[in-house]
Amino acid sequence: MPLVELKDITKVYGTLIANDKVSLELNKGEILAVVGENGAGKSTLMKIMYGLEQPTSGDIYVNGEKQRFHDPLDAIGKGIGMVQQHFMLIEQFTVAENIVYSKEPRKGMFFDRTAAIRITEELCEKYGLYIDPREKVKNCPVGLQQRIEILKVLYQEAEILIFDEPSAVLTPQETNQLLDTIRTLAGMGKSIILITHKLNEVFAVADRVVVMRHGQVVGNMPIKETNFDELSFLMVGRQLTNTVIPEVEKGAVCLEVNDLHVTGAGSKEAVDGLSMHVDRGEIVGIAGVSGNGQSELIRAITGLLPAESGSVKINGIEVTNLPPRDIRDSGLSCIPEDRYLWGxxxxxxxxxxxxxxxxxxxxxxxxxxxxxxxxxxxxxxxxxxxxxxxxxxxxxxxxxxxxxxxxxxxxxxxxxHSPFLIAAEPTRGLDIGAIEYVHHALLEKKKAGDCVLLVSSELSEVMSLSDRIYVMYDGRIAGEFTRENAVEESLGLLMMGGKLNEA
Amino acid sequence: MKRKDTGRLAALLNTVSLPVIATILGLLLGALIMFLSGHDPLKVYSVMFDKSFINVNYLNQTLTKATPVIMCGISGAVAWRAGHINLGIEGQMVCGGITAIIIGLYMPGPAFLVTLCACVGACAAGALYALIPTFLQDKSHVSLIMVTLMMNYIANYLSTYLVSFPLKDTSSVNANQTMFIDDSLKFTRLFSNGQLSTGFILSVLTVIAVYLVMNYTSFGYESKMSGFNPNFAKYGGVRERRVMYLTMALSGAIAGFAGFVEVFGTKYRYSSNMIASSGYAWTGLMASLVGQYNPFAILFYSIFFSGLTIGGQALQRDFGIPLQIADIITSSIMLFVSINIGIHLFRAGKKQRSEKKEETGNKTPAKEAA
Amino acid sequence: MTSAYLISIINSILRMTTPILFATLGCLLCNKVNVFNIALEGQMLIAAFAAISVNYYTHSILLSMLAGVAAGGIVGFIVGVFQVKLKAKDMIVGTSMNLLVSSFTSYMLYVLFATRGSLTGNGMVGLHKIPNFPESMPVLYGMFKNLTYLDVFGYIAAVLIFIFLYRTVPGFHVMSVGLNKEATRSLGTKVDMTQILAVTMSGILCGLGGVALCMGNVVIFTEGMSAGRGYMAMAASSLAGAHPLGAILSSLFFGTAVASSIALQSYINGQITLSFPYIMTILIMAVSGYIKYRRENRHHIRKGKMK
Incomplete structure (x- = not known):
């Protein structure tokens, strides 16, 4: 008998069908990967399983018993825990305080913080996930914050752990550690659902994989019986049309960045001695795991964040640390990474x-x-x-x-109609139709003889559009490729902080 | 083109309906309070409206009262819509009024020149007084709200000191007030009886001018966008600090101008507490919020609220109902508007949430928002 | 300045601090749950009015206090519901509530007592005074002369609130609401309810402040008698970093400002000295804001260099 079973789950928002008769089962000690593109309905399904959303129809069974989750507390009560993509941590509190939240050790009516620290230490010991219980969460790097989230779920005595796109915010090392953790937990008998669209992670840890597309399950198979190509075909539902890249004569240098240093949000040198250039008539991509300084780089170029040192030139005009309007006047336009924050x-x-x-x-x-x-x-x-x-x-x-x-x-x-356009995560959160539209618009821009700097954490997007690709890692350019010599494996390796073998 | 016009109409209807509902609710609450204190609301209201809007003499008073209220409302709208919560309109008006009376009383020269100087001086004083909190917010991140509020009290006490001692008209024993300005300086009255002066025309002109600035200039556009989302404005090349100082200076200048018009157009002198006790600034601010920063709506609500006050005075004389009933009605209208705006935002929030779902869990190009 | 004069000033500071301290405690509770409550002023004023009204009819200290606390609490509750449940904008709710209370109290003052401006006399009773040191110890006697139980309770309340917030589990949850509402909600805490309760509690505390204001030294209600103390409390709370024990110090500072403005009237013109507390509020906010801003930035720079 499977530990958890979802039967014919359907979820309708207004006129949209987010989940269409989705069924899925999870066995004890298993790592199940749920893959699919943005908008395929993975997150909705997991929210239903965790009680954050109610299904329009369909049932959830845990240990063979039919359940109805009205809120996450019901799900937690049945041993289901979720490590959310956006951490639900209170940054000003300590690690221990966050972990014991809502099940605090008490001494009479008082909060026994000493016991909380002891509990945390025991928990760390038990699962081999070490962290200082007294540290404030805000002082912990993202990887450790995720570890706190995991410990929190374990403290709630969850038997089933759902990870929602857990590697989206992690550096490669952190991702590897996370995958190790997932394996360890499964080894200890926990059951795990990993939601992701990164197939390399799936092949690294999963026992079985469920593919979702357009709200439906289109594939469900043990990992040994499938391969990379089959999964990506199932995810997208068709061979990706090969975008026709217009050939455009390369022109003069348009953007020139020299040894740029930018301090990010308090903690570190987000851009650390970066140099690059973009010429007219080309689309240059910046590939990289998000959080490696791309966002600070864009903001420094557009004048929203001061540069410590180095220079930025647009069309030969020195624009370093000028007000945004002056920089735009020199020939820049920009699609910001967060449309509701900046756009x-x-x-x-x-x-x-x-x-x-x-x-x-x-x-x-x-x-x-x-x-x-x-x-x-x-x-x-x-x-x-x-x-x-x-x-x-x-x-x-x-x-x-x-x-x-x-x-x-x-x-x-x-x-x-500026000669230089920055497109930062231009397709984040969009559906496929809109994505193609955006891509088309960027190529049109190139055809007109202008240039585009495309910053995206979607490697496929960068690779399909760019004439030249920079890989950004830890605030620096880790490698540069042309369309011809860009190989996904090498790019991936550099994105994760690895080094290419000198051939 | 057609569909765009209906869109504008729909938006307008939406903006109009909220305050109207709130107004009805506010009047109902007023009726309840009157009923509970033993009066017949219908009778009271009919007198109240008669002795504020219908009877010409009272209408004259209403419009006189509304003159500074309109300008205070405009002053508030200028700052608030740009995201700068200026609660110091009263203090800025006091500064304008005091400056105007000092120039009016002590500057020699032809009447035209003195009036002009008083006007410019009052605007400058109001603007400067508004720039102090702006500067503090810019440099040491002190809440503009708190500082502007505190500065009302300061302006009030200091102006009271000025009219009680250095500027005091020594011939009046009981009251702390200045002398009257020269007859040649006084604004022309529009009608033979009643105090309504050309000041009212000035305030209507202010409404039109500000409407034009807000909707037809890039400064107005920039300040509005800064109010909506300062990040967006900055990203789009708006020099947000410059816009902030300019906006606050304009807001303060209009408040100072209101002080000038009050002194030269209606009171002809400055007596202690005359601006604070009449509550012009707060009534104006309420008109501004109820009118949702639209200058013409502010004009309308300023007159309406001023009328309630004038009607309230009549109630006090005729029925012994305290005139504060008008303020109760006005502030509860604003309270109701706040919930209405809230429900409005709540709906928008719901939409955003469903949109988020759409982004994560949607498969078709979404088109449900419309 | 004679020592007797100094002692009387200290006594006056202690008395002036009490209403501000209560309001500051109320304000910091709102800060802790991240509700911007500008209606403290109105909460104090309505409480003062309710207390005096009941006092007028019943001559009972207990009932008057209860009425004041209840009135403040009700206004706080309304503000909380409007802001939290109905998502009304904080500035508009607060401003209109303050104006509503101010006009409502003036209205009722006339309707109930047929008077304008202020209400006093008629055998209304003041709060009980604490037992004082014997007159043989003139310094202590002078300092603690005429202090009421409420004057003492303010400091106890500050300590109690400190213990509640920083030592108990419910207090821990209250603080988490203000720090990260979404996370707290996902962890099962009733966020909206907590916020509304905190604002109601701020109304109750301001209610005590209002009672101290109108039934302390002199038993009187005056229109608009809160005179910006609610706003000062907001400054005091922010100065104290919303810490209950810090609130004692910052309230004492503002109490000193008010008391000195009265004391200085014998030297400088009263109208000028009356503006001192407000000027001092602005100055202290500007200085502390500037220091805080500098410190935060230096922190960033230092951390940046360590990396």
């Missing part, structure tokens, strides 16, 4: 969103006065051109779907 305001209308930066340029304004009519027709045309689905230019950005909002941001930046 727009939810309360702003489509029209207001579209004219940002252009609002004090001819022909939309003269001498500080906005030309409403010109703005109106410009915005309508732009939105039509970029196939944004909207009802009114006075609609608020927050009312658009993620894909449409991204298209608005993309439209605005492309319509500036």
């Amino acid at each position: 727009c305001a939810r309360e702003a209308t489509l029209e207001e969103t579209c004219i940002m930066y252009l609002h004090n340029k001819e022909p939309l304004s003269t001498g500080g006065w906005l030309h409403k009519k010109k703005i109106h027709s410009f915005v309508s045309e732009t939105l039509e051109d970029f196939d944004v689905r909207y009802t009114s230019v006075f609609q608020k950005m927050g009312e658009l779907s993620g894909g449409n909002a991204q298209k608005v941001v993309l439209a605005r930046e492309v319509m500036q």
